[in-house]
Amino acid sequence: MMTEQGRVLAKLLGGEFICQITDEDGWRFLKSHDNAQQLEPHLNMLNRTLSATAEGEVFFASYQTITDDERKGLSQQFQDTTSALVPLVEWLVLVQQASESDVPVTMGSAIRLSELQGIIEDTPAYAEQLEKLSRYRLFGSTSVNLDGQMKQVFKRLTDMGYLIKPNPEKQIYLATGKIEHLYEMIRFIDETESLSLSEQADAAISQGSLL
Amino acid sequence: MSQVLQEAGTRLLNALGRHSDIIMAAYINGSVSERDYSAKTLEQLAQLGVLWRPDPQSDLRLKSAVRSLLEGSLQDERNRTINANIGAALAGLKTLAAHYKESLHFGRYTEASSYMGELTEHVYQLSESLSNSVRVVFSRINNEFGYVASVDAKIRENELAQGQVTELLAQLECFRFDELSDIAGSNRELRHLLVVALQQRFSKAAQELSVAQARLLDLMGRFREFQGKTRLLKGFLLHMEQHPDFTPGNYAGLSQVPSLFNQAQGMLKPASADVNRVEHEADYQQIVASLTHVHRRKQQDDDAHKAAQDIDVSEQSRVALDKDPLQKAVDDFFCDVIDSGQPMSALSYYAGKDLTFDQEVWLYQVIGGYQSLDDTNKAFFALDTHGEPDKVFDGNFYINDITVGLR
Numbered sequence: 001m002m003t004e005q006g007r008v009l010a011k012l013l014g015g016e017f018i019c020q021i022t023d024e025d026g027w028r029f030l031k032s033h034d035n036a037q038q039l040e041p042h043l044n045m046l047n048r049t050l051s052a053t054a055e056g057e058v059f060f061a062s063y064q065t066i067t068d069d070e071r072k073g074l075s076q077q078f079q080d081t082t083s084a085l086v087p088l089v090e091w092l093v094l095v096q097q098a099s100e101s102d103v104p105v106t107m108g109s110a111i112r113l114s115e116l117q118g119i120i121e122d123t124p125a126y127a128e129q130l131e132k133l134s135r136y137r138l139f140g141s142t143s144v145n146l147d148g149q150m151k152q153v154f155k156r157l158t159d160m161g162y163l164i165k166p167n168p169e170k171q172i173y174l175a176t177g178k179i180e181h182l183y184e185m186i187r188f189i190d191e192t193e194s195l196s197l198s199e200q201a202d203a204a205i206s207q208g209s210l211l
Numbered sequence: 212m213s214q215v216l217q218e219a220g221t222r223l224l225n226a227l228g229r230h231s232d233i234i235m236a237a238y239i240n241g242s243v244s245e246r247d248y249s250a251k252t253l254e255q256l257a258q259l260g261v262l263w264r265p266d267p268q269s270d271l272r273l274k275s276a277v278r279s280l281l282e283g284s285l286q287d288e289r290n291r292t293i294n295a296n297i298g299a300a301l302a303g304l305k306t307l308a309a310h311y312k313e314s315l316h317f318g319r320y321t322e323a324s325s326y327m328g329e330l331t332e333h334v335y336q337l338s339e340s341l342s343n344s345v346r347v348v349f350s351r352i353n354n355e356f357g358y359v360a361s362v363d364a365k366i367r368e369n370e371l372a373q374g375q376v377t378e379l380l381a382q383l384e385c386f387r388f389d390e391l392s393d394i395a396g397s398n399r400e401l402r403h404l405l406v407v408a409l410q411q412r413f414s415k416a417a418q419e420l421s422v423a424q425a426r427l428l429d430l431m432g433r434f435r436e437f438q439g440k441t442r443l444l445k446g447f448l449l450h451m452e453q454h455p456d457f458t459p460g461n462y463a464g465l466s467q468v469p470s471l472f473n474q475a476q477g478m479l480k481p482a483s484a485d486v487n488r489v490e491h492e493a494d495y496q497q498i499v500a501s502l503t504h505v506h507r508r509k510q511q512d513d514d515a516h517k518a519a520q521d522i523d524v525s526e527q528s529r530v531a532l533d534k535d536p537l538q539k540a541v542d543d544f545f546c547d548v549i550d551s552g553q554p555m556s557a558l559s560y561y562a563g564k565d566l567t568f569d570q571e572v573w574l575y576q577v578i579g580g581y582q583s584l585d586d587t588n589k590a591f592f593a594l595d596t597h598g599e600p601d602k603v604f605d606g607n608f609y610i611n612d613i614t615v616g617l618r
Contacts, residue, residue: 010479013475013477013478013479014477014478014479015474015475015476015477015478016477046478047475048475051470051473051474053470053471060474060475061474061475062470062473062474062475063468063473063475066468066473070475071463071464071468073476074463074468074472074473074474075461075463075464077463077472077474077476078461078462078463078472079461081472082458082459085447086448086451089444089447089448089451090448092444093444093445093448096441096444100360101357101360102360102361102362102441103362103437104437104440104441104444106437106440181471183440183443184471185471185472186443186444186447187443188462188469188471188472189459190443190446190447192459192460192462193459193460195446195447195450196446197442197443197446197447197449197450198439198442198443198446199446200446200449200450201441201442201443201445201446201449202442204445204449
């Protein structure tokens with residue numbers, strides 16, 4: 001039997017993100033400062049430390065000191081992340097546009113696959129977008145029908161940890177804290193590269209460009 | 212007078228009931244399409260003050276009194292108007308209270324009781340309109356302005372609601388309970404109406420409005436966050452469209468890697484089984500049992516096995532049935548015995564022919580060769596073994612040499 005501490009530690013060392021959606025008990029455990037402190041020496045032993053993102057709502061393990069080995073791994077990871085950004089963002093925008101409430105996908109958002117699929121099927125522009133994004137290497141769908149593309153995209157997103165399916169019987173997905181991490185990364189890139197993305201979007205909207 | 216009023220009221224209500232379809236259509240669509248209904252009916256409704264024509268070119272619309280009656284009774288969430296004119300209502304109350312006190316003073320009791328009735332009506336109307344306003348605000352908060360689709364529209368709705376709440380709170384400040392209490396004086400009924408009833412309503416409304424205000428600010432924060440995220444995503448896509456070759460700098464290469472991009476790789480691997488742990492034996496056994504099961508099933512499930520395969524019908528290469536040299540030597544030995552017709556020792560033949568096999572192997576092969584003959588052939592030969600019994604254990608016989616002869 002593993003203690004809660006051991007369970008959380010194992011998850012962190014396994015490279016998982018812990019948020020309220022994926023693992024509420026673990027998240028609650030880490031929210032307590034004392035527990036986090038107790039975990040720290042174990043993580044430090046393996047050159048890791050507890051990090052949080054999305055205003056302290058999502059936890060993950062990061063390297064404590066970075067030498068050449070770690071740097072190599074991180075660079076590779078960064079490359080993967082940046083190449084995945086466009087497909088992920090396109091997917092987020094598609095889901096937001098297709099959902100009636102026009103609310104962006106955030107941690108805890110529920111996505112009903114059948115509902116979403118119905119709307120995308122009825123709207124050729126969305127179907128086209130889905131087809132385009134399902135072809136990205138990140139999703140790697142070769143399916144010609146919408147149903148297959150949809151399933152593949154959601155399966156990949158679940159594999160990557162952006163979504164979870166709380167009930168295997170039902171086609172309802174919940175967005176995890178990793179989505180918040182994605183927003184944070186885009187925000188960071190925006191600020192660091194001074195892209196002023198929001199201003200660009202505003203300008204485009206005011207110019208009546210079709211987004 | 213009251214007879215006439217009653218008749219007129221009944222007529223109005225009957226008209227409302229009779230033409231409910233027109234009224235509801237007007238409520239939902241905003242105006243009446245005059246082609247669908249008879250001009251006479253519409254004219255009648257206009258005369259009763261149910262419909263009106265804002266200007267000569269426009270369609271007939273519902274009077275606001277009828278509309279607010281429907282909105283109030285149906286609890287329609289589209290109802291956005293809030294009657295915030297509390298100051299005027301309070302002034303009316305004060306006037307009526309003065310009338311009432313004056314008539315009491317001069318002993319005109321019928322007049323006084325009619326003023327009292329009117330005053331009661333106004334007080335309850337005021338408190339009802341207050342609670343109604345609060346309810347309208349809350350019903351909109353509760354479904355998070357679900358009646359408008361886009362986040363921008365929700366933000367605008369939220370701003371409107373915030374303005375209304377602020378306005379209501381400002382109006383609530385018009386309540387001067389010391390003043391009202393002065394007016395009520397020592398009159399018990401007036402005091403009950405103006406001080407007790409209104410104060411209860413007032414404190415409740417003030418409390419609810421402050422909660423509503425907090426909720427509105429909270430919602431506003433969320434909407435702004437949504438808006439920010441949406442802009443971020445769309446801006447990013449736009450940027451990537453305009454600069455397809457854009458790649459951010461490699462932040463992992465910086466001397467201080469930002470914590471966002473410092474994500475340690477997973478390192479835990481499954482542990483191995485320790486077969487020397489006795490307490491795990493039962494578990495391991497179960498695991499192994501299920502493993503073979505899985506293995507077998509997998510083979511069955513494997514479609515590749517079931518799939519038709521091409522059968523190679525070309526000629527197989529010949530199988531060479533070359534005899535083992537040892538066996539050949541034994542055959543030669545037997546032939547030699549036949550040719551010479553003399554009994555011969557296996558070891559002397561071995562020495563004579565300079566055979567290279569192990570001596571023991573040679574002897575075994577000779578015995579084997581003899582045993583493997585069929586019965587008729589065996590009958591021609593006699594096999595004699597030379598050796599001695601074991602010195603310690605009886606029943607064991609050591610063979611040193613074999614003599615094979617013809618019978």
